[in-house]
Each structure stands twice: as structure tokens, then as C-alpha cells.
Amino acid sequence: MNILVCVKHVPDTETAVKIGADGKSIQTQDVNFILNPYDEFALEEALKIKEAKGGEVTLITAGPEEAKKSLRTGLAMGADKAMHILCDESHDSLALAFCLAEGIKDESFDLILCGKQAMDEDNAQVPIMLADKLGLPNISAVIKLEIGDGTATAHREFEGGTEVVETSLPAVISAHKGLNEPRYASLKGIMMAKKKEIKDVSCTCAESGLEILDMAYPPSRAGGRIVGEGTDAVPELVKLLREEAKVI
Amino acid sequence: MSIPDLYNIESLFSEDELMVRDSVRLFVQDKILPKVKQWNREAVFPKQLIPEIADLGLLGAYLTGYGCPGISYNAYGFAMQELERGDSGFRSFVSVQNGLCMYPINAFGSDEQKEKWLPPMARGKKIGCFGLTEPDFGSDPSGMITTAKKQGSEYILNGTKMWITNGSIADIAIVFAKTDDGVNGFLVEKGTPGFTAPEIQGKLSLRVSVTSELLFDNCRISAENVLPGAKGLKAALMCLNQARFSIAWGVIGAALACFEEALEYAKTRIQFSKPIASFQLVQAKFAQMWTEIVKAQFLCYRLGQLMDQGKATPAAISMAKRNNVHMALNVARTCRDILGAAGIVDDYHVMRHMDNLESVYTYEGTHDIHTLILGQELTGIGAFG
Numbered sequence: 001m002n003i004l005v006c007v008k009h010v011p012d013t014e015t016a017v018k019i020g021a022d023g024k025s026i027q028t029q030d031v032n033f034i035l036n037p038y039d040e041f042a043l044e045e046a047l048k049i050k051e052a053k054g055g056e057v058t059l060i061t062a063g064p065e066e067a068k069k070s071l072r073t074g075l076a077m078g079a080d081k082a083m084h085i086l087c088d089e090s091h092d093s094l095a096l097a098f099c100l101a102e103g104i105k106d107e108s109f110d111l112i113l114c115g116k117q118a119m120d121e122d123n124a125q126v127p128i129m130l131a132d133k134l135g136l137p138n139i140s141a142v143i144k145l146e147i148g149d150g151t152a153t154a155h156r157e158f159e160g161g162t163e164v165v166e167t168s169l170p171a172v173i174s175a176h177k178g179l180n181e182p183r184y185a186s187l188k189g190i191m192m193a194k195k196k197e198i199k200d201v202s203c204t205c206a207e208s209g210l211e212i213l214d215m216a217y218p219p220s221r222a223g224g225r226i227v228g229e230g231t232d233a234v235p236e237l238v239k240l241l242r243e244e245a246k247v248i
Numbered sequence: 249m250s251i252p253d254l255y256n257i258e259s260l261f262s263e264d265e266l267m268v269r270d271s272v273r274l275f276v277q278d279k280i281l282p283k284v285k286q287w288n289r290e291a292v293f294p295k296q297l298i299p300e301i302a303d304l305g306l307l308g309a310y311l312t313g314y315g316c317p318g319i320s321y322n323a324y325g326f327a328m329q330e331l332e333r334g335d336s337g338f339r340s341f342v343s344v345q346n347g348l349c350m351y352p353i354n355a356f357g358s359d360e361q362k363e364k365w366l367p368p369m370a371r372g373k374k375i376g377c378f379g380l381t382e383p384d385f386g387s388d389p390s391g392m393i394t395t396a397k398k399q400g401s402e403y404i405l406n407g408t409k410m411w412i413t414n415g416s417i418a419d420i421a422i423v424f425a426k427t428d429d430g431v432n433g434f435l436v437e438k439g440t441p442g443f444t445a446p447e448i449q450g451k452l453s454l455r456v457s458v459t460s461e462l463l464f465d466n467c468r469i470s471a472e473n474v475l476p477g478a479k480g481l482k483a484a485l486m487c488l489n490q491a492r493f494s495i496a497w498g499v500i501g502a503a504l505a506c507f508e509e510a511l512e513y514a515k516t517r518i519q520f521s522k523p524i525a526s527f528q529l530v531q532a533k534f535a536q537m538w539t540e541i542v543k544a545q546f547l548c549y550r551l552g553q554l555m556d557q558g559k560a561t562p563a564a565i566s567m568a569k570r571n572n573v574h575m576a577l578n579v580a581r582t583c584r585d586i587l588g589a590a591g592i593v594d595d596y597h598v599m600r601h602m603d604n605l606e607s608v609y610t611y612e613g614t615h616d617i618h619t620l621i622l623g624q625e626l627t628g629i630g631a632f633g
Contacts, residue, residue, distance in 0.1 A: 186317070
């Protein structure tokens with residue numbers, strides 16, 4: 001199996017994000033960037049399939065030079081090689097999907113795996129748009145994946161049940177938490193990653209159709225309020241939790 | 249908020265060295281920190297983690313060949329730092345397997361011994377321990393009374409080794425004993441008649457680590473289990489240099505864990521209507537501790553380079569072990585102080601680290617012995633005896 005895994009270099013979820021001076025972007029200095037956690041599930045699945053069936057795992061990302069750090073992490077986890085579409089601008093999902101499709105136009109893959117969404121913008125659109133652009137079937141947010149002979153069977157979770165979907169391959173499939181437990185980059189993997197190829201791919205990226213106008217912090221939390229005392233206050237508290245806070 | 253890298257120390261290290269740090273840190277966060285409190289209470293070393301520690305490549309990390317990754321000493325140092333950020337017991341486990349077992353087999357063993365032991369030790373299938381210290385000979389190992397008498401093609405071991413990390417879980421013990429031709433190293437396999445390794449009970453420190461006695465009662469060792477290159481105490485001391493290097497790096501992890509916990513606590517603990525971090529006495533403690541941590545990092549950074557170049561002298565290693573463990577113990581005590589009463593319960597990590605560091609302060613050469621090693625280096629006069 002020749003497997004492509006699309007990855008993104010995103011701010012660490014433990015980082016406190018600060019809005020930049022232009023009010024439209026986040027400050028990237030002093031922010032630790034990591035391989036998008038959902039993409040780790042996709043990569044782990046690709047590595048497992050490769051271990052079971054043989055083949056090759058290729059990573060691809062579109063992003064600035066620093067994104068090579070995440071490619072290096074993926075190579076250390078066990079991917080065989082990587083492609084890097086160098087672009088500094090931040091793209092909307094559609095432009096990014098076109099960009100990735102353009103980057104792999106000379107390659108062929110039996111399976112394309114992605115994380116279901118990137119932790120930075122949370123749009124969860126690129127895998128679907130990429131599939132559409134490539135003319136391939138798409139299954140989103142899978143929690144279990146079985147590869148057959150030219151087919152894949154995927155399990156998707158929704159409230160109250162599981163959906164089982166079968167597709168022909170190649171296809172674009174996105175990974176959800178629970179699909180597997182990603183491995184740690186081993187010391188040996190880290191040393192081997194130094195010798196693996198990261199190919200720079202130049203391609204003309206499509207222009208973003210969306211423009212970010214403004215970014216703002218969420219409003220700071222208001223103080224609590226006491227709705228009454230003793231057991232008499234319980235009905236009112238429950239009513240407010242249900243109707244106002246909408247948490248129950 | 250992360251602590252600022254005032255001296256841009258991160259830029260001194262290569263990308264792969266930092267990746268080793270980050271990968272081991274993730275492992276410790278996921279697999280060790282959530283359970284270490286319970287293991288410490290129960291005084292158990294979680295053997296079930298050994299395969300995962302081996303999968304990470306931590307066993308035999310800086311050796312090449314035999315399935316080992318061959319990372320730099322500083323990458324290895326970072327791995328030790330991150331393990332000890334979890335608990336000194338894990339760093340002890342790994343540094344004994346590496347510096348005191350795989351290193352001597354690689355440096356002093358025959359090709360057959362290396363082929364037999366190093367691959368399974370790298371995979372965590374075989375665990376090692378190192379027997380030098382005896383009940384009556386700790387800082388003064390040359391006085392050891394464990395003997396190996398040659399009889400035909402065999403050696404007969406008699407004696408007791410004490411305070412042996414991994415002893416009761418080890419498949420192979422590297423044991424130093426006196427022969428008619430001076431001190432030599434031997435490989436003693438678990439199950440050899442006359443060899444037992446009872447665990448030492450009642451420790452108030454390094455509870456997440458196995459510490460044992462090794463008892464030899466007419467234990468017969470075949471000649472093929474003599475480590476041919478391990479002649480004289482010098483061989484044992486070469487092993488200790490490896491382990492002392494990993495301690496110098498490791499304890500920075502314990503210090504960082506305490507520092508970060510105390511800083512977070514001080515910023516959120518309100519007294520006199522404001523966070524205790526706003527008081528000058530508390531800030532002075534943080535300023536002093538951080539300065540000492542950064543100085544310790546620089547010692548380790550340079551020492552790792554010297555280790556890679558084969559230029560690290562025993563005195564240079566002593567200086568780093570002595571300084572850094574003393575630093576880490578002081579940081580742990582100061583952080584315990586900042587946490588007040590909260591610092592004495594195991595919901596926080598500081599006191600576990602502090603208790604562990606009390607052992608680290610006196611093992612692999614006590615603080616005082618390292619002081620004397622430096623004293624001898626500077627004056628040319630030994631003041632040991």
C-alpha cells in the first residue's frame with residue numbers, strides 16, 4: 001500500500017494564544033508548534049497498515065519552512081519520506097485542499113489519510129475538499145479502519161451508535177480520536193529521520209476566497225451568582241442550568 | 249506560562265537532541281505522571297513499562313550496533329532529564345541498565361558476551377544490575393571483601409553486595425570481586441546456584457525503584473562469564489562515570505518539576521489578599537533557584553560535548569554530579585517550603601522528588617567524595633583516607 005498522510009504544523013494545544021498586532025492573525029513568536037494531534041492518529045494508522053501489508057508512507061504538508069519540524073516528527077515516528085509545499089500565507093480550507101491536490105498531481109496513492117481537523121482553525125473541511133478535488137470517495141472521522149482487497153471498511157461514531165461504511169480505494173479517509181494510540185517517536189526513529197528525504201515541492205497555490213476580518217478574545221467570565229439558599233433553591237438552580245446555562 | 253529561556257539554551261542543541269527530549273517528555277506525561285503517586289505509595293517499580301521504555305530506545309541509547317540508536321550524550325542527557333522529571337526511580341532504572349550494565353559489557357566484554365547480552369538488553373528482555381558497593385565498603389570500594397577464587401575453569405564467588413538498583417529484577421549482574429590477580433568483573437546470571445538477590449525494604453526514598461542485596465554463597469561462575477576487559481577498579485570507575493553523567497543531567501529534570509510546580513502554586517496561592525508570588529521573599533527564592541538551574545544546564549551541555557569527544561575527565565564529571573545534585577536537592581527543599589503544608593502531601597510532586605534526591609545526593613559517589621575528587625584534582629593531594 002502506498003499511503004499519503006496529510007499533516008499540519010499547528011500551535012501546541014497547551015499554548016495560550018495571543019492575537020497579533022494586525023488583529024487578524026495570531027502571534028507565532030514564543031508559540032510552540034507541533035504535529036496536529038488528529039494527524040498523529042492518521043499517521044499511526046498508516047504505519048500500522050504498512051506494517052501489516054507492506055508499502056510506503058509519505059507525509060505531505062503545506063506551510064512555512066518551520067513546518068519541516070512536524071514533518072521531521074512524522075518521519076521519526078516511522079513515515080518513509082515527506083513532501084513540503086512551501087507557502088507562507090495562511091490559506092483557507094479550499095485553497096489548502098487545492099494546494100495539496102496540486103502538490104501530489106504527479107504521484108499516485110492507494111490511500112490518503114488525514115486528521116479529521118486541524119487543532120488551530122478547527123474547520124474540518126480539508127479532507128472532504130481534497131477528496132472532491134481528486135475525485136475520490138471520502139469517509140470522515142473514522143474510529144476504526146479495516147483495509148481489504150481494494151476496499152476499506154470504516155467505522156464512524158455518532159450519538160447513540162456506530163455507522164459502518166465501505167468504500168473502494170483509493171479514497172481520502174480522516175481519522176478521529178480513538179482510531180488508535182499514536183506511538184512515540186523512538187530514539188532510533190529520530191536518528192533515522194535525519195537521513196530521510198523531505199522533498200520541497202513548488203506549486204502555485206490557489207488564492208483564499210475567505211478573508212479573516214477580525215480576531216477577538218472570548219469575553220472574560222462574569223462572576224457567579226447565588227440563586228438562593230438551601231434545598232428550596234434547587235428547582236431554580238436546575239431550571240437555570242437547563243434554560244440559561246444550557247449545560248443539562 | 250512556560251519559563252523564559254533567558255540564555256537561549258535551546259539553540260545550543262541539535263534538532264534531534266530536542267526531539268529526543270520532547271518524545272521522552274510526552275512519554276513521561278502520558279505514562280508516568282498519572283500513576284507515579286500510587287507507585288510511590290505502594291513502593292513498586294512498574295515493570296510493565298519496561299517494554300515501552302525499550303520501544304522508545306532508551307536502553308543502550310548511546311551505544312551503536314546491537315539494535316541501539318547511537319544518540320549523542322546530550323540527547324541521552326535530555327532523555328535522563330525528562331525521565332527524572334517523572335521520578336528519579338525511572339532515571340535510575342535506565343541509567344543502571346545503560347551506564348553500569350550495557351556500557352561495561354560493550355567496553356569490557358568479549359564478542360560472544362556482547363552478542364549474547366546487548367540485543368536483548370536493548371529490547372528490555374534482559375535487565376541488568378551492577379554490584380560494586382558492599383555493606384562495609386561504600387565510598388572505599390578498594391576494601392571490598394567479595395572474593396572470586398579460581399578453581400579449575402571456574403570461579404567461586406563469596407560475599408555480599410549492597411544497595412544494588414534493579415538487583416531483584418535483574419537477569420544479569422555485573423559483579424566486581426577480588427581474585428588472586430586483583431579486582432575483576434564477572435557476569436552472574438539470575439538463577440546461578442548460590443546467588444540470591446533479596447529486595448531491601450523500608451526505603452523512604454526511591455520508592456519507585458528496586459534496591460537489593462546480592463548474596464553469593466559458593467556461587468560458581470564459568471570462565472566464559474568473566475568480563476575479560478574489566479580488570480582492576482578502574483573498569484568499575486569507568487562505568488560510574490557513565491552513570492554520574494546521567495545523574496548530572498537527570499536531576500535537572502527533578503529540579504524543573506519542583507520549580508514549575510512551586511511557581512504555579514505561588515502564582516495562585518493567595519495570602520494577605522495577594523498571590524504569594526508577589527512577595528519579595530518568595531521571588532528571591534525563584535530568582536536564586538532559576539539561576540542555579542540554568543548554571544547546571546550549562547555544565548551539562550558542555551559535559552555532554554566532552555563525553556561525545558571522549559574528553560570528559562572523571563573530575564569534570566564529579567564536578568557536574570556534585571553541583572547538580574546539590575542544586576536539585578536545594579531546589580526541591582525550597583519548593584517544598586514555598587508550598588507550605590501542601591508540599592508535604594503526595595498530591596504534589598515536590599516532596600517525592602526531595603526524598604528521592606536525598607538518595608541521589610549520596611549514591612554513585614557521595615557529595616563529599618566528589619568534593620574530595622575535586623580537592624585532589626586542584627591540590628594534587630588525596631584526602632580520602
